[in-house]
Each structure stands twice: as C-alpha cells, then as structure tokens.
Amino acid sequence: MRKGEQTKAAIVDVAVALASLDGLEGLTIARIAERMSMSKSGVFAHFGSREDLQIEVVREYHRRFEEEVFMPAIREKRGLPRLLRLFDNWVMRVTQEIDSGCIYISGAVEYDEREGPVREQLVESVKTWLNALLKAVQQSVELRQLRSDTEPKQLVFEMHGLILALHHDARFLKQRAAVERAKKGFERLIASYRAQ
C-alpha cells in the first residue's frame, strides 16, 4: 500500500472502532482527527465528507463481518452444516462485540428514521447477510435436512431474533448468560425444523 492508502485505511480503522462504540451518528471528523493526531483538513483530504466516511465505515464493517462470519462457513458443506456454522460464527462475533458494539444492530436504531446514503448502505449490508442465511436455509430444505414445510424467511427471522436478544441482554443488561441462551434457543429451533 502507498502511504496515502495506508493513512486512509488507518482512518477507517479508527472510525470503525469509534462508530461501534458510539454509533455512526457519533462519528465526527474532529474526533477522528484528534485520535489520529491529524488536522481536520488532513482527514478531509481522504474523505470528501463525514457522510463518505460513514459509508466507508459500513463497507469496512461489512468486509470484516464477511471475513469472520461468512467466509469460514462457506467452507462447510452446503445445507445444514453450513447453516449451523453461520449461526455459530454470528454468535461468536456478537459475543466478541459485547464490549464494543455491533454497527448493524445500533445502526438499525440510528437510521430507522433517517433517509440517505448511509442508511442505504447499511440496509444493503444487512440484507446481504440475511439473504446469505436464507440461502443456507433453502439449501437445507432442498437437501431434505430441514422439513419440507419450513418457511425459510420465518426461520431466518427467528434466528435473527435470538441474536438481537443476545445483543440486548449482554450489552444493555450486562447478562453474559445471554450467549448460552442464544445457543440453546438455536438448538431448539433447529430441532423443531429438522427433517425426521
């Protein structure tokens, strides 16, 4: 990487950390400049606007999410093994984020009333992920590992609920037992959908 690209990557790295803690709307060029020991105009030289930086943060977060959650799972066999691994990795990631926060989950609350390109990037990233889960569920049904009357969107909705409850209880209520509850809930869920 050239020096300019290295600096840009370092800015994004700091911005992802700040946005995870305080939200995408908590990001300011001033705070990032301070953390980087740069001038505000130095940060602006790499990002034309705060909004461009927010979008880049969502993209970088998505890349990391894909790398940690999605990529190790697609090495598993199609169908149920892959679905189980996707959920495991998701739980692992949210567990790691108990102290730092998840941009997808906090972003959903921050942008539920806002329009614009940051929201659009966030919606696209979240939908990409939910669609990857949906595909794994559909394959599990096709391979007759899950019951033929499984409604894939319903199952993905219920999986997502377990993750949201984990994030809520662990991060807001400081109840670490939530990690085990999410895993146990998923086992129950899959057992109820599993083909005999």
Next chain:
Amino acid sequence: MRKGEQTKAAIVDVAVALASLDGLEGLTIARIAERMSMSKSGVFAHFGSREDLQIEVVREYHRRFEEEVFMPAIREKRGLPRLLRLFDNWVMRVTQEIDSGCIYISGAVEYDEREGPVREQLVESVKTWLNALLKAVQQSVELRQLRSDTEPKQLVFEMHGLILALHHDARFLKQRAAVERAKKGFERLIASYRAQ
C-alpha cells in the same frame, strides 16, 4: 389538575413523542420549548435539568406500557391465558410503534455505553417488564400448562427475541410482514413448550 401540572404533563407528552422518534439522547430543552411555543426557561421551570426530563419520559413511557400491555393481561386467568395475552398486547404495541419507535428498544442501544440515572431508570423499567413475563411463565409451569422442564428465563429470552426482530424488520427494513412472523414464531414457541 392545576395549571402547572397540566403544563408539566403536556411537556412530558411532547417529550415522549420526540424521544420515541429521535431517541432519548435526541431530546433537548430547546426543541421541546419550540414545540410547546414556550421559552426554554419556561420548560426549565418544570424540570430542573434535561436529565430530569429524560427520566420523567422513561417513567411516563413505562406507565403507558403498563396500562396498554400489562394491565389488560392481568385480567386474564393466571398462567398460559395471561402469558398469551401479554405477548399479544406486546406485539400490538410494537406494531403501533412501527412509525413512532419504542423507547425501550432504541434506549437499549443509546444507553449500552452510558452510565447514569437515565440508563438506570431504563434498565429498571425493562427489567420490571421482563420479570412480569417471567412470572407468567413460572405460573404456567406451576399450573402444568407448560412443560415441567421449561426454563422460564430461556422462554422469556426467546419471546423477547421475536419482538426485537419484529421491531428491526418492520421499522428499519420496512417489512410489515414481520408482524405475522413474530406471531407465528410465538405460536411455534409455545407449542414446543406446551405440556402434553
């Protein structure tokens, strides 16, 4: 009510609406004064600080939540009838809030990294509600309507997940079908816990 009390109640009313849309941290005395066509010092005369007002908003939200969700349900018979009604009312309330927002859910994200009395009031309100659900689950087990090996906290966790997924999908992703998904998920859940 005396005039001072009426004004105070009107301020809280406006503040609850604003906090539902933009979050408790989005509340400012200036915005409320503008909405009420009052001076800022006029608003301050009723609330010593922005924090006092935020706490009063959480309390008022809790009163309304109790009135709409909890109170109609405790007229049902103890145990499963009451538990089913609690969930129905909860879904109904979140459905009504798709366009306005839920202070408990957005507050959990806003205050996951903040300490102080607003967070404490919010945690207390959320725990009060989750404990009411827990009690209804425990009674359902005692009355042998739910299986004796039911873990009440696990079931409440899973119910909460359905509500959080409903709020996420309906409010952030604009998918109204989420209401039916939450109801169907709850039916599946209760069926799996129901005593034979």
